[in-house]
Amino acid sequence: MQISELAHRAGVPVATVKYYLREGLVPAGELTGATRARYGEEHLERLRLVRALLGPGGLSVARARAVLAAVDTPGTSVHAALGAAHRVLPGVGPEGPADLEQARAVLRLRGWRVADDSPALLALAGALEALRAAGVAPTDELLDRYAEAAGRIGERDVAEVPTGSVAEAVRFVVVNTVLLEPVLLALRRLAQEDASRRRFPGDC
Amino acid sequence: MQISELAHRAGVPVATVKYYLREGLVPAGELTGATRARYGEEHLERLRLVRALLGPGGLSVARARAVLAAVDTPGTSVHAALGAAHRVLPGVGPEGPADLEQARAVLRLRGWRVADDSPALLALAGALEALRAAGVAPTDELLDRYAEAAGRIGERDVAEVPTGSVAEAVRFVVVNTVLLEPVLLALRRLAQEDASRRRFPGDC
DNA sequence: CGACATTGGGTAGTGCCACTCTCTAATGTG
DNA sequence: CACATTAGAGAGTGGCACTACCCAATGTCG
Numbered sequence: 001m002q003i004s005e006l007a008h009r010a011g012v013p014v015a016t017v018k019y020y021l022r023e024g025l026v027p028a029g030e031l032t033g034a035t036r037a038r039y040g041e042e043h044l045e046r047l048r049l050v051r052a053l054l055g056p057g058g059l060s061v062a063r064a065r066a067v068l069a070a071v072d073t074p075g076t077s078v079h080a081a082l083g084a085a086h087r088v089l090p091g092v093g094p095e096g097p098a099d100l101e102q103a104r105a106v107l108r109l110r111g112w113r114v115a116d117d118s119p120a121l122l123a124l125a126g127a128l129e130a131l132r133a134a135g136v137a138p139t140d141e142l143l144d145r146y147a148e149a150a151g152r153i154g155e156r157d158v159a160e161v162p163t164g165s166v167a168e169a170v171r172f173v174v175v176n177t178v179l180l181e182p183v184l185l186a187l188r189r190l191a192q193e194d195a196s197r198r199r200f201p202g203d204c
Numbered sequence: 205m206q207i208s209e210l211a212h213r214a215g216v217p218v219a220t221v222k223y224y225l226r227e228g229l230v231p232a233g234e235l236t237g238a239t240r241a242r243y244g245e246e247h248l249e250r251l252r253l254v255r256a257l258l259g260p261g262g263l264s265v266a267r268a269r270a271v272l273a274a275v276d277t278p279g280t281s282v283h284a285a286l287g288a289a290h291r292v293l294p295g296v297g298p299e300g301p302a303d304l305e306q307a308r309a310v311l312r313l314r315g316w317r318v319a320d321d322s323p324a325l326l327a328l329a330g331a332l333e334a335l336r337a338a339g340v341a342p343t344d345e346l347l348d349r350y351a352e353a354a355g356r357i358g359e360r361d362v363a364e365v366p367t368g369s370v371a372e373a374v375r376f377v378v379v380n381t382v383l384l385e386p387v388l389l390a391l392r393r394l395a396q397e398d399a400s401r402r403r404f405p406g407d408c
Numbered sequence: 409c410g411a412c413a414t415t416g417g418g419t420a421g422t423g424c425c426a427c428t429c430t431c432t433a434a435t436g437t438g
Numbered sequence: 439c440a441c442a443t444t445a446g447a448g449a450g451t452g453g454c455a456c457t458a459c460c461c462a463a464t465g466t467c468g
Contacts, residue, residue: 002443002444003443003444003445004443004444013427013428014444015427015428015429016426016427016428018428018445018446018447019426019427019428021445021446022446022447023426028445029445031445033434033435033436033444033445034433034434034435034444034445035433035434035435035436035443035444035445035446036434036435036436036443036444036445037444037445045339048337048338048339049338049339051337052334052335052337052338053338054426055334056330056331056334057334060425060426061425061426061427062425077404078400078404079400079401079404082396082397082400083397086393086396086397089393106391107394110398112394112395112397112398113398113401114394114397114398114401115397118394118397119393120390120391120393120394120397121390121394123386123389123390123393124387124390124391124394126260126386127260127383127384127386127387127390128387130256130259130260130261130383130386131256131379131383131384131387133252133255133256134252134253134255134256134257134379134383135249135252135253135379136376136379136380136383138384138387142360142364143387143391145356145357145360146357146384146387146388146391147391147394147395148356149353149354149356149357149388150353150388150391150392150394150395151391151395152349152352152353153349153350153353153392153395154391154392154393154394154395154396154397154398154399155395155399156346156349157392157396157399158396158399158400158403159399159403160346161403172340175335175338175339175340176340177393177396179331179334179335179338179340180335180342180350181389181392182327182330182331182334183328183331183332183335183342183347183350184350184353184354184388184389184392185327185385185388185389186324186325186327186328186331187310187328187347187350187351187354187355187358188354188357188358188361188385188388189290189293189323189324189327189358189381190311190316190318190322190324190325190328190351190354190358191316191351191354191355191357191358191359192286192290192358192361192362192381193286193287193290193316193318193319193322193324193358194314194316194317194318194358195358195359195361195362195363196282196283196286196362197283197317197318199362199363199365200281200282200283206414206415207414207415207416208414208415217456217457218415219456219457219458220455220456220457222416222417222418222457223455223456223457225416225417226417226418227455232416233416235416237415237416237463237464237465238415238416238462238463238464239414239415239416239417239462239463239464239465240414240415240416240463240464240465241415241416258455264454264455265454265455265456266454
């Protein structure tokens with residue numbers, strides 16, 4: 001398969017595929033001459049994954065490259081890969097030392113244990129800070145409800161991880177972590193809409 | 205309070221405040237002369253809200269303006285305001301007519317009823333499509349687990365809505381819909397990390 | 409009173425990002 | 439052998455969220 005066919009089958013302009021090749025998001029094809037390269041199904045699959053990460057996944061090119069690097073690194077343990085994926089995902093800006101207290105309290109209440117420098121912990125603290133700055137203060141009880149729901153999901157996510165090959169597991173973790181987020185958010189909004197319809201009838 | 209104090213107290217450069225004024229994200233102050241305007245606490249509060257929406261909330265200026273317009277429109281019913289907020293939030297690109305079948309199936313299973321053109325429904329369909337394009341196909345059973353968890357949260361979100369004034373309710377809905385999303389995502393990742401630690405011990 | 413800083417209002421520029429265009433030389437293809 | 443296509447790389451584009459600059463008018467402080 002040449003680049004034009006690869007691009008066409010993924011629904012991406014050729015120029016964009018070249019850009020991804022340059023950026024290292026998609027591995028180079030097998031050179032069959034100075035001006036020809038051959039691409040296989042694995043390139044097509046990778047290209048589709050890249051598009052999913054960049055589009056619906058909401059990642060930047062730089063973050064996607066880092067995530068894919070974790071996918072590509074063989075020998076990574078699943079737990080480490082999950083950590084790598086989290087470290088690289090959005091939501092962890094170079095924010096200062098936020099107030100971790102309420103965030104840690106949530107974990108204590110749930111009995112969760114995570115790394116001290118867990119990116120998700122910083123992300124949580126940052127999100128709580130933003131809420132406070134916006135003049136809303138979530139109660140510990142509300143947070144625990146959220147944590148309970150998140151716990152069911154996270155538990156399930158990890159239980160689903162295939163144990164066959166590490167590479168497969170890592171890919172699974174990355175894809176699910178990133179691409180199920182929009183699903184979860186959409187479902188929450190649907191639940192809100194349904195609940196709102198029931199609580200405020202006649203408003204429709 | 206003058207613009208410099210307003211900007212200082214919100215931790216935002218003066219030039220940026222001017223930009224927000226021009227973009228209509230923050231209402232103009234009360235003119236006390238040709239080159240003076242007075243701002244009050246409500247401007248400060250609004251400015252902080254804008255920063256929260258644009259930063260952690262992840263909204264663009266255009267979307268934030270639309271969200272704030274819903275907040276400002278008096279007489280909107282709460283249910284309608286929630287709909288307006290959802291319509292304007294990210295996740296609803298100009299995607300073609302995606303395959304709504306699996307998305308609708310989730311709702312059927314849960315007994316949820318939403319508008320036929322619900323943005324969240326389209327967002328869900330789009331997210332599922334992206335997953336399939338990336339070569340991952342979530343089972344109906346997995347989706348239902350997610351939906352169950354989302355249901356608990358959405359229910360709670362709506363139950364919390366203050367019934368005092370409509371304006372207050374709308375503000376609450378918008379802020380919580382947008383700003384609790386990062387909280388939920390962070391909690392999910394923390395749950396994953398905890399579960400992963402328990403399932404793959406020794407990997408740490 | 410007068411030097412100086414600040415303001416509202418507006419225009420133009422900046423830096424970043426994800427592409428997208430263009431070009432070249434080489435190479436397939438009908 | 440005319441023509442299209444390719445790899446590879448540099449430069450350009452458009453959108454976005456600021457950010458810098460400018461102006462005349464105005465407030466303020468010695």
